[in-house]
Amino acid sequence: MPRRPASATGSPGIPEATIARLPVYLRALYALADRSIATVSSDELAAAAGVNSAKLRKDLSHLGSYGTRGVGYDVEYLVYQVSRELGLTQDWPVVIVGAGNLGRALANYGGFASRGFRIAALLDCDPAVVGTEIAQHTVRSAAEIEDAVSSHGVSIGVIATPAASAQHVCDRLVAAGVTSILNFAPVVLNVPSGVDVRKVDLSIELQILAFHAQRRTVVASSSEQSWQARRARRKTIGEFADSGGADGLDADTGVEAQAVGT
Amino acid sequence: MPRRPASATGSPGIPEATIARLPVYLRALYALADRSIATVSSDELAAAAGVNSAKLRKDLSHLGSYGTRGVGYDVEYLVYQVSRELGLTQDWPVVIVGAGNLGRALANYGGFASRGFRIAALLDCDPAVVGTEIAQHTVRSAAEIEDAVSSHGVSIGVIATPAASAQHVCDRLVAAGVTSILNFAPVVLNVPSGVDVRKVDLSIELQILAFHAQRRTVVASSSEQSWQARRARRKTIGEFADSGGADGLDADTGVEAQAVGT
DNA sequence: ACGACTTTGTGCAAACGTTCACAAGGGCGT
DNA sequence: ACGCCCTTGTGAACGTTTGCACAAAGTCGT
Ligand SMILES: NC(=O)c1ccc[n+]([C@@H]2O[C@H](COP(=O)([O-])OP(=O)(O)OC[C@H]3O[C@@H](n4cnc5c(N)ncnc54)[C@H](O)[C@@H]3O)[C@@H](O)[C@H]2O)c1
Ligand SMILES: NC(=O)c1ccc[n+]([C@@H]2O[C@H](COP(=O)([O-])OP(=O)(O)OC[C@H]3O[C@@H](n4cnc5c(N)ncnc54)[C@H](O)[C@@H]3O)[C@@H](O)[C@H]2O)c1
Numbered sequence: 001m002p003r004r005p006a007s008a009t010g011s012p013g014i015p016e017a018t019i020a021r022l023p024v025y026l027r028a029l030y031a032l033a034d035r036s037i038a039t040v041s042s043d044e045l046a047a048a049a050g051v052n053s054a055k056l057r058k059d060l061s062h063l064g065s066y067g068t069r070g071v072g073y074d075v076e077y078l079v080y081q082v083s084r085e086l087g088l089t090q091d092w093p094v095v096i097v098g099a100g101n102l103g104r105a106l107a108n109y110g111g112f113a114s115r116g117f118r119i120a121a122l123l124d125c126d127p128a129v130v131g132t133e134i135a136q137h138t139v140r141s142a143a144e145i146e147d148a149v150s151s152h153g154v155s156i157g158v159i160a161t162p163a164a165s166a167q168h169v170c171d172r173l174v175a176a177g178v179t180s181i182l183n184f185a186p187v188v189l190n191v192p193s194g195v196d197v198r199k200v201d202l203s204i205e206l207q208i209l210a211f212h213a214q215r216r217t218v219v220a221s222s223s224e225q226s227w228q229a230r231r232a233r234r235k236t237i238g239e240f241a242d243s244g245g246a247d248g249l250d251a252d253t254g255v256e257a258q259a260v261g262t
Numbered sequence: 263m264p265r266r267p268a269s270a271t272g273s274p275g276i277p278e279a280t281i282a283r284l285p286v287y288l289r290a291l292y293a294l295a296d297r298s299i300a301t302v303s304s305d306e307l308a309a310a311a312g313v314n315s316a317k318l319r320k321d322l323s324h325l326g327s328y329g330t331r332g333v334g335y336d337v338e339y340l341v342y343q344v345s346r347e348l349g350l351t352q353d354w355p356v357v358i359v360g361a362g363n364l365g366r367a368l369a370n371y372g373g374f375a376s377r378g379f380r381i382a383a384l385l386d387c388d389p390a391v392v393g394t395e396i397a398q399h400t401v402r403s404a405a406e407i408e409d410a411v412s413s414h415g416v417s418i419g420v421i422a423t424p425a426a427s428a429q430h431v432c433d434r435l436v437a438a439g440v441t442s443i444l445n446f447a448p449v450v451l452n453v454p455s456g457v458d459v460r461k462v463d464l465s466i467e468l469q470i471l472a473f474h475a476q477r478r479t480v481v482a483s484s485s486e487q488s489w490q491a492r493r494a495r496r497k498t499i500g501e502f503a504d505s506g507g508a509d510g511l512d513a514d515t516g517v518e519a520q521a522v523g524t
Numbered sequence: 525a526c527g528a529c530t531t532t533g534t535g536c537a538a539a540c541g542t543t544c545a546c547a548a549g550g551g552c553g554t
Numbered sequence: 555a556c557g558c559c560c561t562t563g564t565g566a567a568c569g570t571t572t573g574c575a576c577a578a579a580g581t582c583g584t
Contacts, residue, residue, distance in 0.1 A: 017571060023469040027448060041531065050450040054534095054573055061533055069532045069580045086469050087476030094468070101367040108363045111448060111465045117472075155475050156468065179478060180471040182464075186289060186373060188312035196474045198467050202444075203373045205460050206356070206418065207285040207348050209442040210379075212458045213417050214349030216441060279541060303561065316543055316564095323563055331549045331562045 014085070018059045022082050024049045025056070029079045041072035093120035093152045095178070097169045098160035099129050099139045102184055106160060107135040117156070121148035125165075145169070149176035156180045163187045170197075276347070280321040284344050286311045287318070291341045303334035355382035355414045357440070359431045360422035361391050361401045364446055368422060369397040379418070383410035387427075407431070411438035418442045425449045432459075 028048040032040055042060075046053035060067065060078070063085050067073040083089055094117050096103050106112065107122055124130055125142035132139050140148060148154065157178040159166050166185035173181060174195055183189055183199045191197055290310040294302055304322075308315035322329065322340070325347050329335040345351055356379050358365055368374065369384055386392055387404035394401050402410060410416065419440040421428050428447035435443060436457055445451055445461045453459055 015570075019470055019473050020466070022473075023463075023466040024450070026469070027465075028450070042533095043531085048450065052573065054575090055571085057531090057533060058572085065533075067532060069578075070530045071581065072531070085473070087472040088469065090476075092468070092472050092475070101370045105363040105367040106464070109464065112468075115465055115469060117465075117468050155479075156471055180475045182467050182471060188286070188290070188310065194478075196471060198471055200462055200464065200467060201285075202368070202371065202462065203377055203379075204282070204285040205444050205462060206354070206374075206379050207288075207350065207377060208281055209418055209444060209458060209460055210349045210354050211281050211284075211347070213354070213442045214352075216456075217417075277541075304563095305561085314543065316545090317541090319561090319563060320542085327563075329562060330551080332551050332560045334561070 014062045018062055019086075021049070021051065021055075021059055022086055024051075025059070026079065026082045026086070026088075029075055029082065032075050033079060038075055039072045040075055040078075042067075045073065088116050091116045091118055092156055093118050093154045094156045094158060095119075095121045095123065095145070095148050095152075095154050095173070096158045096160060097123045097142065097145065097173070098162075098165075098184075099124040099126075099132075099134060100160065100162075103160040104134050106158065107137060120152040120154050123148065142169075145172050146176040149173065149178055154178060156182070158182045158184070159189075160184045276324045280324055281348075283311070283313065283317075283321055284348055286313075287321070288341065288344045288348070288350075291337055291344065294337050295341060300337055301334045302337055302340075304329075307335065350378050353378045353380055354418055355380050355416045356418045356420060357381075357383045357385065357407070357410050357414075357416050357435070358420045358422060359385045359404065359407065359435070360424075360427075360446075361386040361388075361394075361396060362422065362424075365422040366396055368420065369399060382414040382416050385410065404431075407434050408438040411435065411440055416440060418444070420444045420446070421451075422446045 025045065028045055029040075031048065032045075040048075042053045042057045046056040049056065057067075060073070063081055066078055066081055094112075096106055096119060099107070099122050103122065103124070107119060112119070119135075119137055121144070122134060122137045122139050123142045123145055124139050130139050130141045149157070155178055157170075157173040157180070159169055159173075159181060161169050163185045166183065166187045167189060170181060170183070170189045170191065174191055179194065180196045181189065181191070181198070183197055184201075186201055186203055189197050189199075287307065290307055291302075293310065294307075302310075304315045304319045308318040311318065319329075322335070325343055328340055328343050342351075356374075358368055358381060361369070361384055365384065365386070369381060374381070381397075381399055383402055383406070384396060384399045385402050385404045385407055392401050392403045411419070417440060419432075419435040419442070421431055421435075421443060423431050425447045428445065428449045429451060432443060432445070432451045432453065436453055441456065442458045443451065443453070443460070445459055446463075448463055448465060451459050451461075
């Protein structure tokens with residue numbers, strides 16, 4: 001979590017872990033509001049958000065003492081307070097770079113706009129894609145990144161390009177003035193301090209699930225491999241990845257480059 | 263993170279935080295292997311993975327004492343050990359439920375198969391979609407969930423349906439024998455103990471970014487709203503969400519249902 | 525008007541995670 | 555064969571997060 005060591009100069013300093021949960025509370029609150037529920041207790045809201053109620057109360061206490069003892073929280077009021085804390089009382093223009101499978105899915109995603117995030121521009125470098133319409137947005141050339149960012153005062157960028165282009169795109173976004181980046185490419189992005197990067201990596205999530213799935217399966221079996229012996233260094237790779245497939249590491253890896261030899 | 267309180271009966275008990283980073287290390291290691299680099303020090307690998315080198319060493323030490331003092335780690339060997347720990351020496355069949363924007367993007371995603379995750383079935387309930395081909399997979403009817411799961415021994419399921427269907431789909435997956443679920447729908451899923459759920463929520467990531475972006479912007483300005491006074495309870499919602507848009511909460515919320523009144 | 529009941533807000537301790545700093549260990553040059 | 559130098563592995567300090575448990579505070583019924 002602590003990409004930037006929290007140089008927090010802000011108000012009281014709300015814990016990162018709390019910030020990460022506020023959107024979940026907000027979602028639960030909207031669901032309650034939709035059902036015309038005016039008041040909710042910490043127990044109920046916690047259950048809806050899938051967290052411990054003490055944790056929820058402590059989280060909310062960081063925003064202030066909203067909530068009435070003996071009653072609970074006013075749903076409407078809390079929606080407003082949480083939204084305000086998250087900075088959702090204003091609209092956030094967003095640029096999406098990369099209009100491939102994922103970029104298109106994102107552009108078509110309704111939940112995007114429903115929280116005040118508006119697509120300011122959708123960019124790609126493929127001439128075959130530039131100019132096409134996706135979800136009421138005409139795909140613009142990647143050459144216009146700087147223009148798109150600065151002319152709309154965009155501060156949030158989404159990277160949905162292949163891994164190989166991600167760092168380059170990132171650099172250009174940052175140079176153009178973007179300070180928050182959501183990265184879908186499986187690469188560790190290098191950014192100057194002051195820029196916030198969050199990553200979403202499907203592959204990592206699956207691997208974490210695989211670990212737990214394996215744990216469940218391997219109730220008992222510790223047959224040690226003959227590996228322990230052959231520790232000699234080699235220059236080739238290939239006898240591993242016994243996944244049966246040949247395509248092993250493809251478009252996924254190949255970057256990461258930067259600081260290995262520094 | 264601690265969805266399940268880690269009833270860890272397994273080996274030494276590797277911390278969740280470490281597990282979450284292993285895939286990142288693995289990616290960096292593959293990149294090194296591609297460049298025919300045989301040995302890497304903790305400093306170099308840590309830089310490539312974007313973490314502190316002490317943390318990396320501690321993480322790896324949980325797997326065992328691979329690595330040679332004065333030299334570093336054998337890339338190839340470490341790839342094998344990390345893969346083994348994550349359970350990636352075997353293939354994991356996966357079912358994807360929901361072949362909409364996101365489901366299609368996932369099916370087309372190469373990084374999916376490149377780590378040993380194979381799509382066993384792609385399911386949807388829309389008759390217009392069932393039967394079509396997506397990335398060499400024929401979309402099957404959602405009615406066949408149970409069959410698809412049990413006939414292939416699938417233990418990992420991906421939910422890419424709208425929020426309203428997610429819990430229902432989840433229940434059916436679990437009933438069919440799935441024990442690991444990757445959920446893209448913006449809902450808190452309710453699962454019996456023993457089932458592992460991980461969620462990916464784009465909207466939440468953007469909201470976290472918005473919070474930090476706002477922090478940076480609001481260097482100084484604490485104009486308190488007139489809200490403090492009007493704490494009366496109400497039954498309507500609508501004057502909030504001053505996002506300018508009308509579409510406010512749409513397909514996003516509306517579920518979460520379950521345990522609110524429990 | 526008051527007391528019983530409900531629920532918040534928080535002090536505190538334990539669990540977990542990160543980072544520092546260094547001793548132990550091993551290769552490599554001489 | 556020895557000692558220098560480099561890097562690992564980890565003990566210990568520190569910070570963060572979680573969860574318990576309860577006093578403070580307010581509501582609601584009578
Ligand atoms: N598809 C998925 O489900 C999925 C899931 C997780 C992660 N990812 C990652 O997201 C990224 C995109 O995936 P995808 O499936 O959409 O890939 P894709 O190949 O379908 O789309 C990538 C798009 O980026 C464009 N592009 C390439 N270089 C560019 C540049 N320098 N500037 C602007 N645009 C550029 C390409 O023209 C292409 O249209 C990849 O890094 C992938 O690993 C994808
Ligand atoms: N598109 C995105 O970029 C994106 C990003 C983040 C999260 N999400 C979430 O992912 C989910 C899917 O998004 P999407 O854009 O692909 O939506 P979509 O509407 O394009 O696709 C949903 C698909 O699920 C199918 N479906 C509905 N009920 C089903 C059921 N009971 N069983 C099987 N299939 C069923 C529908 O027929 C449809 O094809 C949504 O919950 C959305 O909030 C989407």
